Amino acid sequence: MSTDIENLFKDKVLGHPAGLFVLFFTEMWERFSYYGMRAILVIFLTGAITGSNPGWGWSTSAALSLLGTYALFVYLTPLLGGWLADNKIGYRRAVVIGALLMTLGHAAMAVETPTFLYIGIALLIVGNGFFKPNMTSIISKMYAGKDDKKDGAYNIFYMGVNAGAFIGIMLCGWVGEKIGWSWGFGLAGIFMLLGMLQFYFAQPLFGSLGDKPAKKDVKSIEETVDVDAEKRNPFSVVDYALIAVFTVSALIFIFNDPLSKIGNIQTLNFTVAGMSDSLFFALLAAISFIVLLIVRIPRYTKIERDRMIAFAIFCLFTIFFWAAFEQAAGSLPIYTRDFTNRVLEGTAGTVFKIVDLLVTVVPLGIITYVLISLFRKTFNKIGLANIILGTSFLIVWAIVLYKLYVEFNDPNTEVPVTWFAILNSLFIIIFAPLFTKWWDSRYNPPASVKYFLGLALLALGFGFLAFGARNVAAGAEGASLSMIWLVLAYLFHTLGELCLSPMGLSYLSKLIPTRMIAFMFGVYYLAIAIGNKLAHYVGGDIEKITQEYSLSGFFLIFTIIPFALGIVSLLLHPLLKKLMHGVK
Structure with missing residues (x-):
C-alpha cells in the first residue's frame, strides 16, 4: 500500500497527486447529477400540467414529502455503504457500483412516468449509499502519513463538490426549464455515466489503493482493542x-x-x-x-460522558439548522417561481446576461485548466479515462455556448427559477477561503459562537425574505417581488453554512473517543437526515400557511426559531466549555 501511495505522489498536479484530481472530477460529475436533478425536481412535480413544458401538477406537500424522504435516505444509506466498502467490496468497487446505480436512476427519471420516477429515486438512494462515503475514504488512504497535505487535499476535493453543484444546477436547470424536463433529468444521467467511466478507466493510477479488503483475522483484531474500554458500555x-x-x-x-x-x-x-x-x-x-x-x-466515564453530551447538543442545533437551510431545495423554488419578478428589461436585462456569462465561463475556464494539467501528467497512463473526461467537458462547453447564444439573442430576459440555486455554490467558492483564514487565526471563535453565527446568519437570510413579502396578502397565489431578497437570502444562508456546517465532523473527531466514533457518526448523520426530512415536512405547508396567515409569516418561522436557538447556543457557552473539557 505504501508503494502505491508513493507512486501516486510522483505525478503531481498543482502540488498534489494526480489521483486526487481523478477523484475531484468523479465527485464533480456526481454532484453535477445530484444537484442538477434536485434543482428541477420540485418545480417539475408542481408545475402546471398544461403549456409547452408541462409538469405533473402535484401539490407542494406531495412533492416535498417525496423530496424529504429522498433527502433523508441520502444521509443514512452511506452508513451502510461505508461498512460494505470497508469490510466486503473495497472503496473503488463501491464507487463504481454507486455511480452505475445513480446513472440508471437518472435515466429512469427521464422517462417521466410515476413508476419510473419512484424506481429512479430508489436507485439514486442506493447508489448514493455506495458512492458518497467512499470517495473521501480513498483520499484518507491516499494521504496516510501525510497529514500536512491532507487539509489542502480536502479543500481541493470540496472545490470539486461545489464546482459540480454549480455547473449541474446551471445546466440541468436551464435545459429542464427551457427545453424539457426529461432532457434535464437525462443530462444528469449522462454526466453521471461519464464520471463513472472516467473513474473506472483511471483505476490503474491507484494501484491497490481502495481494493477489496483482504480477509481479516477477527480474533487478532479483537486482541488489539482495549477490551476494558469496549466492555465499559455494552448495549443492553x-x-x-x-x-x-x-x-x-x-x-x-x-x-x-x-x-x-x-x-x-x-x-x-x-x-x-x-x-x-x-x-x-x-x-x-x-x-x-x-x-x-x-x-x-x-x-460512560465523566469526561467521555460530558463530551458526548456537548456533541449531542451540537447535533440538536444541526437538526434545526438544516431544517431551515434545506428550504433552498423545496419551498424556495416555489417562492422563486410564483412570487418573484424574474423578468428584466433594458439595461437590467443586459447586465444580467453579462453577469451570467461571467459566472458561467470563468469557473468553467478554471476547471478546464485543471483538466489540461491532469492530461499532461497522466495521459500516457490513463489515456482512455482522460479522453472520456475531455469529451464530457466538450459537451459541457457546447451546452454552455448554446445556452449563452440563446440567451443573448432572446429579446426578453427571464431569469430561470433554478438560476438562483447556483448562488450557494458561487458564494461558497468566493467566501470559503476567507473563513478558512479566520478559523486558522487567533480570532477563531469557540464552538458556541460558531453555532450562534451560523444560526443567526441563516435567520437573517430568511428575515430578508419575510421583509420582502410583508405586503403580500394572506391567500395570495402569486406576487412580483424583487429578486434582491432572494440574492440576500442565499448570501446569508451560505455565510451561515460556512460557520456551522464544517463544525460537526470537526468536533466529532475532537470530542468522541475513537472506539465510539462510528456510533456518534451515525448520530450526526441522523441529525442531518432528520433536518432534511423536517425541512420538507414543514416546507410542504407553505401553501397552507400562506393561505391562513401570509407568505411573510411562513418565512418568519425560519427567522425566529434559528435566531432563538442561536441565542441559546450563546447562553450555553459556559456549560459547553465545561462539558468539552479543554477541546476547542
Missing part, C-alpha cells in the same frame, strides 16, 4: 428495545408521509390526541432516540 436489552422502537417508528413515518400525500394511501389511518399516524410515529421515533441517548451516555 433496553438499548436494543429502544433502537427497535426508533427504527420501526421512523420507517413507518418515512414511508407513510409520502404515501399519504402522493397516493392518499393511509398505511394505518388513525389519530392520537389529534395527531395523524405519520406525526405520531415521528414523535415516537424522536422520543425513543432521545431516551436511548439519555440511557446510554451516563454510563
Whole structure:
C-alpha cells in the first residue's frame, strides 16, 4: 500500500497527486447529477400540467414529502455503504457500483412516468449509499502519513463538490426549464455515466489503493482493542428495545408521509390526541432516540460522558439548522417561481446576461485548466479515462455556448427559477477561503459562537425574505417581488453554512473517543437526515400557511426559531466549555 501511495505522489498536479484530481472530477460529475436533478425536481412535480413544458401538477406537500424522504435516505444509506466498502467490496468497487446505480436512476427519471420516477429515486438512494462515503475514504488512504497535505487535499476535493453543484444546477436547470424536463433529468444521467467511466478507466493510477479488503483475522483484531474500554458500555436489552422502537417508528413515518400525500394511501389511518399516524410515529421515533441517548451516555466515564453530551447538543442545533437551510431545495423554488419578478428589461436585462456569462465561463475556464494539467501528467497512463473526461467537458462547453447564444439573442430576459440555486455554490467558492483564514487565526471563535453565527446568519437570510413579502396578502397565489431578497437570502444562508456546517465532523473527531466514533457518526448523520426530512415536512405547508396567515409569516418561522436557538447556543457557552473539557 505504501508503494502505491508513493507512486501516486510522483505525478503531481498543482502540488498534489494526480489521483486526487481523478477523484475531484468523479465527485464533480456526481454532484453535477445530484444537484442538477434536485434543482428541477420540485418545480417539475408542481408545475402546471398544461403549456409547452408541462409538469405533473402535484401539490407542494406531495412533492416535498417525496423530496424529504429522498433527502433523508441520502444521509443514512452511506452508513451502510461505508461498512460494505470497508469490510466486503473495497472503496473503488463501491464507487463504481454507486455511480452505475445513480446513472440508471437518472435515466429512469427521464422517462417521466410515476413508476419510473419512484424506481429512479430508489436507485439514486442506493447508489448514493455506495458512492458518497467512499470517495473521501480513498483520499484518507491516499494521504496516510501525510497529514500536512491532507487539509489542502480536502479543500481541493470540496472545490470539486461545489464546482459540480454549480455547473449541474446551471445546466440541468436551464435545459429542464427551457427545453424539457426529461432532457434535464437525462443530462444528469449522462454526466453521471461519464464520471463513472472516467473513474473506472483511471483505476490503474491507484494501484491497490481502495481494493477489496483482504480477509481479516477477527480474533487478532479483537486482541488489539482495549477490551476494558469496549466492555465499559455494552448495549443492553433496553438499548436494543429502544433502537427497535426508533427504527420501526421512523420507517413507518418515512414511508407513510409520502404515501399519504402522493397516493392518499393511509398505511394505518388513525389519530392520537389529534395527531395523524405519520406525526405520531415521528414523535415516537424522536422520543425513543432521545431516551436511548439519555440511557446510554451516563454510563460512560465523566469526561467521555460530558463530551458526548456537548456533541449531542451540537447535533440538536444541526437538526434545526438544516431544517431551515434545506428550504433552498423545496419551498424556495416555489417562492422563486410564483412570487418573484424574474423578468428584466433594458439595461437590467443586459447586465444580467453579462453577469451570467461571467459566472458561467470563468469557473468553467478554471476547471478546464485543471483538466489540461491532469492530461499532461497522466495521459500516457490513463489515456482512455482522460479522453472520456475531455469529451464530457466538450459537451459541457457546447451546452454552455448554446445556452449563452440563446440567451443573448432572446429579446426578453427571464431569469430561470433554478438560476438562483447556483448562488450557494458561487458564494461558497468566493467566501470559503476567507473563513478558512479566520478559523486558522487567533480570532477563531469557540464552538458556541460558531453555532450562534451560523444560526443567526441563516435567520437573517430568511428575515430578508419575510421583509420582502410583508405586503403580500394572506391567500395570495402569486406576487412580483424583487429578486434582491432572494440574492440576500442565499448570501446569508451560505455565510451561515460556512460557520456551522464544517463544525460537526470537526468536533466529532475532537470530542468522541475513537472506539465510539462510528456510533456518534451515525448520530450526526441522523441529525442531518432528520433536518432534511423536517425541512420538507414543514416546507410542504407553505401553501397552507400562506393561505391562513401570509407568505411573510411562513418565512418568519425560519427567522425566529434559528435566531432563538442561536441565542441559546450563546447562553450555553459556559456549560459547553465545561462539558468539552479543554477541546476547542
